[in-house]
Amino acid sequence: xxxxxxxxxxxxxxxxxxxxxxxxxxxxxxxxxxxxxxxxxxxxxxxxxxxxxxxxxxxxxxxxxxxxxxxxxxxxxxxxxxxxxxxxxxxxxxxxxxxxxxxxxxxxxxxxxxxxxxxxxxxxxxxxxxxxxxxxxxxxxxxxxxxxxxx
Numbered sequence: 001x002x003x004x005x006x007x008x009x010x011x012x013x014x015x016x017x018x019x020x021x022x023x024x025x026x027x028x029x030x031x032x033x034x035x036x037x038x039x040x041x042x043x044x045x046x047x048x049x050x051x052x053x054x055x056x057x058x059x060x061x062x063x064x065x066x067x068x069x070x071x072x073x074x075x076x077x078x079x080x081x082x083x084x085x086x087x088x089x090x091x092x093x094x095x096x097x098x099x100x101x102x103x104x105x106x107x108x109x110x111x112x113x114x115x116x117x118x119x120x121x122x123x124x125x126x127x128x129x130x131x132x133x134x135x136x137x138x139x140x141x142x143x144x145x146x147x148x149x150x151x
Contacts, residue, residue, distance in 0.1 A: 043150045044094065044120075047083040049127075056081070064099065068143035071132060079109040080127040084148060086120040093119045093151035096128065101144030103132050117151070 046065070050058040055070035056078065067081065086092050096105045096116040106114035109129050120126050132142055 042087055043092065044148060045085040045087055046148070047085065047125075049081050049083060053078055053081065058082070064145060064147055066143060066145045067103075067130065068141060069132075071140060071142050075131070075133050077111060077129065077131040079129040081130060082128040083125050084120065084128060085125040086122060089122050091119055091121045093117065094126075095149045095151055097147045097149055099145045099147060101142065101146075103130050103142055103144035105130050105144060105146055 046060075048058045050056045050067065053069065057068045058081075059066045065082075069078070084094060086094075094107075094117070096107065098105055104114060106116060106129055107118040107126055108115070109127055111131065114131070118126055130144060
C-alpha cells in the first residue's frame with residue numbers, strides 16, 4: 001500500500017515539475033517584455049538616416065525635431081531621411097506638423113504624393129522625406145522644425 005502511495009506521489013510531483021519547467025520560460029518572457037516596455041509606452045519611434053546625407057544634421061528637443069542641411073541648388077529633395085515606426089499593437093494615424101522653415105516634409109518617398117498625414121499599421125515603418133522648393137530662400141543653410149503627432 002505504501003508503495004502505491006509513493007508511486008502516485010512521485011508521479012504527481014513529476015507532473016508538477018514538468019508543468020513548471022514548461023511554464024516558467026513563458027512567465028519570464030512575459031515579464032521581460034513588460035520591463036523592456038518601449039513598445040507599450042511609446043506611440044512612435046524615430047530612426048534617423050541623416051548620416052547618409054552629407055551636410056545634414058538632425059536634433060531633437062522634447063517632442064520637436066529639427067533638420068538642417070546645406071542647400072546645393074534652388075530645388076532639391078532628400079528621400080528617406082527619417083523612419084517612423086509604429087510600435088503599438090494597433091494602426092495609428094500620424095501627422096507631420098511643420099513649426100518653422102520653408103522646407104516641405106512628407107511621408108514616404110513619392111514626390112508626386114507629398115502627404116502630411118498617414119495611417120501606419122502595427123509594427124510597420126514609414127519614411128519621412130523633405131523637399132526644398134525654388135520658392136524657399138536661397139540661403140546656404142536651411143532648416144526645418146516639425147513635430148510628429150498622433151491623431
